[in-house]
Amino acid sequence: MKRMSYPKQASPVLQVRTLGQVEVLVAGRPAVWHAHTAEELFFYLLSYPEGKSKAEILETLWGLDPGPVANNRFRVTLFRLRTALQNPEAVQEDHGRYRLHESVLQSADLYSFYRALSEGYHASSEAMRLESFLKAIALYQGDYLPGFSTNWVMQAREEHKTAYVQALLEVALIHYDRSDWKNTAAYLQQALHKDPYLGEHYHQRLMWCLAAAGDRYGAIEHYRRFVKFLREELGDTPMPETQALAEHIKQNQPLLSYPDWHNLNLHGHAA
Structure with a gap:
């Protein structure tokens, strides 16, 4: 049968x-x-x-x-x-x-997040890059596995947060290349809020973009918060060029030509 x-x-x-x-x-x-x-x-x-x-x-x-x-x-x-x-x-x-x-x-938001990132890094046009990175940013609704505190979770959480911050910087860079200082500043602020330990050059660029967008007060306020952060968290002071930029903005002097972001490595230091 x-x-x-x-x-x-x-x-x-x-x-x-x-x-x-x-x-x-x-x-x-x-x-x-x-x-x-x-x-x-x-x-x-x-x-x-x-x-x-x-x-x-x-x-x-x-x-x-x-x-x-x-x-x-x-x-x-x-x-x-x-x-x-x-x-x-x-x-x-x-x-x-x-x-x-x-x-x-594929059922997980984490998978969709990294797929969007991959699409952004491999996109063939600026518009497609922007769309993919914005999708990844929207998918990141907060840190990985809130409420879990084991060592492996903490490590994975930091890795995923780093990927998210990099997506914010990629979007900021696209706006930077378009001379869109307001949107550049907005995404830099998000990235630095999530990871204030990013290289100091990113703090400089945020100050510059805020001033270029007409928000000199916001630029100086960020500088003051950054000085406090360095002092309290690292026992350090800003680099001379950061101090000079802050003074330049305080004096309401014309901004110098904007710095070349592409000469920065991933740690925010001049290459």
Whole structure:
């Protein structure tokens, strides 16, 4: 008698939010993890789409060495993760590395964020670059996995924040090349608010752009806040050229020709 074959049942729709909020919806309802370890494993693999070995997972998440007890914990956690997502193929093993299925990765805002960034960096026109980077910026609704405080989360959070700040700087650069000082200043302000430790030359460019856009008061106010930041956080003072620029703006003197952003490396220092 010929065995009947049944069509494979599709996995329920998955929606994952990790930027600014934590939410995993399976068919429109919150995922039921049954154990925090399953949720943690899911977000860990989400942060490393290339996959991780069992030994790396055991060590990073639970501080365990491979062994019967650790292997059983891993097996149970993996089962709970797949059960929570209602998808037996949610995690796949390939040559000793465990990774989330591509469809699971694509359900996450983090995936969409990096896809937009990649499209921006590979765009063939300025307009397409701007559109893609703005999409990435809009997707970044806040820091990665708020409420989680383990070491690997903190590291991943910093990596994703750095990518977001770079997107802001890319948009600022596009406006800078268009001599649109107001919008350049707006995106520089966002970048420096998110990461005030960016190179001092970015603070200089913000001051210059604010003054060029007619907001000399805003430029001086930023300089004062920057001086306070350096003193309180780093025990340092601004570079002589930053001080000279601030004095130039205070005296309401005509601005010198704007500096060449393209001569800066990624750390904000002159190349």
